[in-house]
Amino acid sequence: xxxRLGRHGFRTFHRALTIAKGLLTIxxxxxxxxxxxxxxxxxxxxxxxxxxxQATAELFAAEGARVALADIQADRGQAVVxxxxxxxxxxxxxxxxxxxxxQVARSIAETARRFGxxxxxxxxxxxxxxxxxxxxxxxxxxxxxGVNLKSIYYSLKYGLAHLRRSERGYIVNIGSVSGFxxxxxxxxxxxxxxxxxxxxxxxxxxxxxxxxxxxxxCPGITDTPMLRYHLSQAADPEEALANRLRRVPMxxxxxxxxxxxxxxxxxxxxxxxxxxxxxxxxxxxxxxxxWETTTKTKFMED
Numbered sequence: 001x002x003x004r005l006g007r008h009g010f011r012t013f014h015r016a017l018t019i020a021k022g023l024l025t026i027x028x029x030x031x032x033x034x035x036x037x038x039x040x041x042x043x044x045x046x047x048x049x050x051x052x053x054q055a056t057a058e059l060f061a062a063e064g065a066r067v068a069l070a071d072i073q074a075d076r077g078q079a080v081v082x083x084x085x086x087x088x089x090x091x092x093x094x095x096x097x098x099x100x101x102x103q104v105a106r107s108i109a110e111t112a113r114r115f116g117x118x119x120x121x122x123x124x125x126x127x128x129x130x131x132x133x134x135x136x137x138x139x140x141x142x143x144x145x146g147v148n149l150k151s152i153y154y155s156l157k158y159g160l161a162h163l164r165r166s167e168r169g170y171i172v173n174i175g176s177v178s179g180f181x182x183x184x185x186x187x188x189x190x191x192x193x194x195x196x197x198x199x200x201x202x203x204x205x206x207x208x209x210x211x212x213x214x215x216x217x218c219p220g221i222t223d224t225p226m227l228r229y230h231l232s233q234a235a236d237p238e239e240a241l242a243n244r245l246r247r248v249p250m251x252x253x254x255x256x257x258x259x260x261x262x263x264x265x266x267x268x269x270x271x272x273x274x275x276x277x278x279x280x281x282x283x284x285x286x287x288x289x290x291w292e293t294t295t296k297t298k299f300m301e302d
Contacts (some may be wrong), residue, residue, distance in 0.1 A: 036062075036063045036064030037063045037064070037264065037268045037270065038060055038063040038064045038065035038120075038264075038267065038268060039063075039064035039065075040064070041060075041064070041065045041066070041119045041120055041267075041268075042065065042066045042067075042068070042111065042112070042115040042116070042117050042118045042119055042120065043057075043060050043065045043066070043067050043068070043118075043119070043120035043121070043122060043267065044068045044070060044107070044108055044111050044118060044120070044121050044122070044155070044159065045057050045060070045067060045068065045069055045070065045121075045122040045124060046070045046071065046096070046098045046122070046123055046124055046125040046151060046155065047070075047071055047098070047123075047124035047125030047126060047174075048067075048069035048070060048071050048077065048080065048122075048124065049069065049071035049072075049073040049076035049077035049079075049080060049093075050071075050073065050076055050224070050225050051124075051222075051224035051225055051226060051256050052124050052174055052219070052222065052224060052256045052259045052260065052263075053069075053071065053122070053124035053125065053174075054080050054256065055255075055256035055257045055259065055260035056122055056124060056256075056259070056260040056263045056264075057069050057080060057084065057091065058080070058083065058084060058087075058089075058260070059257070059260040059261065059263075059264055060120070060122075060260075060263075060264065060267070061084045061087070061089030061090065061091055062087065062089060063264060065090075065120065066090040066091070066115040067084065067089070067090065067091040067092075068091070068092050068093075068094060068107065068110075068111035068114075068115070069081060069091060069092070069093045069094070070093075070094050070096040070098060070104070070107050070125075071093070071095070071096065071125070072095060072096065072097050072098075074093075074095045077093040077095065078093050080093070081093045090115075092111070092114060094106075094107040094110065094111075098125045098146075098147055098151035098154065098155075099143065099146025099147050099150055099151055099154075101154045101157070101158075104151065104154040104155060104158055105154070105157075105158040108155070108158045108159050108162070109158070112162045117162060117165060117166060118159055118162035118163060118166075119163065119166045119168065119169055119170060120169075120170045120171075120172070120267045121155050121156070121159050121163070121169075121170070121171045121172070122171075122172045122173075122174070122263055122267070123151060123152045123155055123171070123172070123173045123174060124174040124263075125147050125148075125151055126147060126148050126174065126176075126226060127143070127144055127147045127148065127189075127226070128144075128186055128189045128226055128229065128230055129144055129186070129188055129189065130185050130186060130230060130233045131185060132185060132187070133187040133188075136187065136188065140188070141188050144188045144189060144192060145188065145191075145192055148189070148192035148193070148196070149192045149195050149196065149199070152173060152196065152199055153199075155171075156171065156203060160207070160210075160212075163207075163210070163212050164210050164211075164212070166211070167211060168211050168212075168213070168269070169207075169210065169211060169212035169213070170212070170213055170214075170266060170267045170268070171203060171212065171213070171214040171215075172214075172215060172216075172217065172263045172266045172267055173196050173199070173200050173214070173215070173216040173217070174216075174217055174219070174259070174263070175193050175196040175197060175200070175216045175217060175218045175219075175278060176189075176193040176196075176218055176219060177218050177219065177220045177280060177282050177285060177286050178190045178193040178194075179193035179194045179195075179196055179197045179216075179218055179278065180194075180197075180218065180280070180286060181286060186230075193218075196216060197216055197218075197278050200214050200215065200216040200276060200277075200278065201276045203276075204275040204276030205276065208275060213266075213271070213274065213275040214275060214276065215266040215271070215274055215275060215276070215277050215278070215279065216277070216278040216279070217259055217262050217263060217266070217278075217279050217281060218278050218279065218280045218281070218282070219254060219258075219259045219281050219282065220248070220254060220280070220281065220282025220283055220285040220286070221241075221244055221245065221248060221253045221254060221282070221283070221285065222253060222254040222255070222256060222258070222259060223253045223254070223255055223256070224256055227241075227253070241253070245293065246292050246293050246294075247285065247291055247292065247293070248282075248283045248284060248285050248291075248293060249283065249284030249285075249287060249288070249291055249293060249297075250283035250284050250293075250297055250299040251283075251293040251296070251297040251299060251300050252283055252297075252299050252300055253283075254281065254282070254283060258281060259281060262279055262281055266279075283299070
């Protein structure tokens, strides 16, 4: 028997239907928000025993990825893996000199074998040496270029076949604002970070047809072991840091977790359409040629 609705009944029914549709939309949105962004993804992360690499590994694992940590620091790397396990994540550690192609190849192959594939590569390993170019030992130059630059070549060379097997592949390089500007007494480091920008663009162009996107993150002053080492070369490290931060409009040093969030963005389809780009995260450091923060900012209160 067909049901007939009067004008009032129809309006009531239509209003109820509209509310129901809205609830369904909200429910779908909440479901999407509650889903981990890297479920069923496998990530290989270099330099993952400390600093930005560690923060990235921990965040990716929390977002559902199975994570392989590659680093030369065995004790620290294994400690990060245990921390991830304690939080319910999946992770393995490989002791790797990322400037050694054979070691990178073995690590990536074992990662894909252990976890059943590879979709994400994060090149976070890096070193800095302090000193003028004319005093720079050739061995130190080669070591730094091996870690900061050649390691990206190795990860692409040995990871490409695995990335191609996936519908989408993601390469995230960790560069530096030193890729855009000069920095005193770090000639090799500055050169390497300029090169990372160019290499990121080349990878993006050459492998777009394979469904692979490659992007670069350029952090400013970030509180990592590398920064602390750099500052330790000054007579007063804390004063050296304070002097640097006076040139930062927000007046703060970034935390590794700030950069890890950007790596997550580039390692999933949240960033669809981005490739070959370099994202600057520097609390305003490169926004002006001259700047001095003379008062406390609200960012310092966090």
